[in-house]
Amino acid sequence: MSEPTSLLLGLEGVQVVGVERRPDRTRVVDVVTADGGAACCPDCGDRSSSVKERTITTPRDIGYGPDPILLRWNKIRWRCRNQACERSTFTEAINQVPARRRTTGRLREQMGLAIGDAARSVIEVAAAHGVSWPTAHAAFCEVADRVLQQPQPVRVLGIDETRRGRPRWERDPDGRWYRIDPWDTGFVDLAGDQGLLGQVTGRTSMAVAQWLAKQSPEFRSSITHVAIDPCAAYAAAAAQALPDAQLVVDHFHVIKLANDMVTAVRRRVTWDQRGRRGRAVDPEWANRRRLLTARERLSEHSYAKMWNALRAKDPGNEILAAYIVKEELRGLLALARSRPDDHHLAYQFYKFLDLCAQVNLPEVVKLATTIEKWWPAVAAFIGTTITNARTEGYNRLVKQVKRAACGFRNLENSRRRIRFHCTRKQRAGIQIHC
Known part of the structure; x- marks a missing residue:
């Protein structure tokens, strides 16, 4: 039964010799060292055949099912017979459980990935695996330091x-x-x-x-x-x-500037006409979301409803003018899909600035000034579509x-x-x- 049980445990370097269940449903798994290299001195590498004593350790391992499991490792402390070696004794160790470790490597890896990849808190992972916060955090640091590297050249x-x-x-x-x-x-x-x-x-x-x-x-x-x-x-x-x-x-932030401009015009017009903030009965407030929605995303009914309501209640048509400027800027940025040449792009940019000058609202002038200042970087987006x-x-x-x-x-x-x-x-x- 030892070979199938050892295969089921899956911990390389040890062999299961017995399993028992305690009254509290804890399963105790007794294992012995099955790695021949564990009897070699870690300093000089000579294999030892002189047993000093036997000891039992209980390294923490990953769980199996709902019941707790206790790994009980019966290992040997050897004497090093190499006269030139400074080490006199050493205890068996395997790759999964190095010397002076109280947790298995696969448990540390599992905790590290749970903290790093799944973004779970350290205290949550520590409680789930029955270890302390420092142990769980050290496991994550071990995994992260092994994986993270210095940044390589980027384009x-x-x-x-x-x-x-x-x-x-x-x-x-x-x-x-x-x-x-x-x-x-x-x-x-x-x-x-x-x-x-x-x-x-x-x-x-x-x-x-x-x-x-x-x-x-x-x-x-x-x-x-x-x-x-x-x-x-x-x-x-x-x-x-x-x-x-x-x-x-x-371009997302450029469009956000245009939306902020429309919102600023809408609020100013409300204050100028009514001396208060907008309310649900005001058409500019009722259509505030439509004003920020792209024209192609509005149905003909919604667009006509917004347009007619604002034309009737805004004699200066300032809000609709700001909306048109915003849509013209979106159209200018949409040229990135066709990759225009420099001449055509400069012409479209001049048309946008000319429109802003004709509208001549303070908020629109401020937006045009900002776009003109950042135009080389905005034109770079239109030419490369990098976002x-x-x-x-x-x-x-x-x-x-x-x-x-x-x-x-x-x-x-x-x-x-x-x-x-x-x-x-x-x-x-x-x-x-x-």
Whole structure:
């Protein structure tokens, strides 16, 4: 019965010699060493045949079914007979349970993947496997440090920020209060499968430039495009550290600026006409979602209902004018599907600026000024269709890890957990061995 039971246990290096069940339904599995190399001295490598004593250890192993299981390992302490070896005695050890280990390698791997890949909290995984928090966390660190590597050269780099904690107020030595708004900036491989390459504290140009400076010259020279949102700090850092890379502004954030412009016009018109905030009886409030919806997503009935209601209640047609500007900007960005030449693209951009000048609303002028300032990066998106969508997706995973951990006190642990969870696609199909 020992061979089938040993095969069922599946722990390489040991053989099952007996199984018993205690009154509390705990199954005790007695095993002995089956690895011939366990009798070799770890220092000199000589095989020993001199037994000093026998000892019993109970390393923690993965569970089998609902009932608890106790692994009882009967092993030998040997004497090393090599006179030139400094070690006098040693205890049997196998790959799954090295010397002075109280957990098996497969248990540590299982806990590490549960914490890293599944984004479960350390205390939850520790309780599920009957170990302490430090043991579960050390298992994750062992798995993560074995897998995570230095970032390799990338072609397209995505940069975006995520909030690391709630804003808080602190007092300086002069007694003045100042606000601390913690942020983390993440770097993502947009063209490959490396996922999240790293994080730095803050969202300043200095923080981004310092992270890029720490990378190898091959890493920096391989970057051809940098995708960001319209952030002056990131643009300055990219221009400083990556002078040969093309800056690309994500079109999602450009459209968001246009939607914000429409919302600002709608609110201002309501205040000017009614001296209060919008209510459900106001047509501009009732159609607020239609104003932010793309024209092709609106049915003819919904579009006509919005248009007629705003024409009747807004004598200056300011809201509809802002809506038309927003749709024209969307049409300009949609040219990315046809990849126009530079001449045609410049002509369409001039038409958009001319429309903004004719509308001549403060909010529209502000939007046109912003688009004109960022136009080279916006035109780069139209020419390459590079977006920061993958970076935004990793931001969601970052927040998921932070919620599961209920916050981090140690910055190193935070970044290790986050990067491990955000590199699952890279490890897909690769088995992690202990």
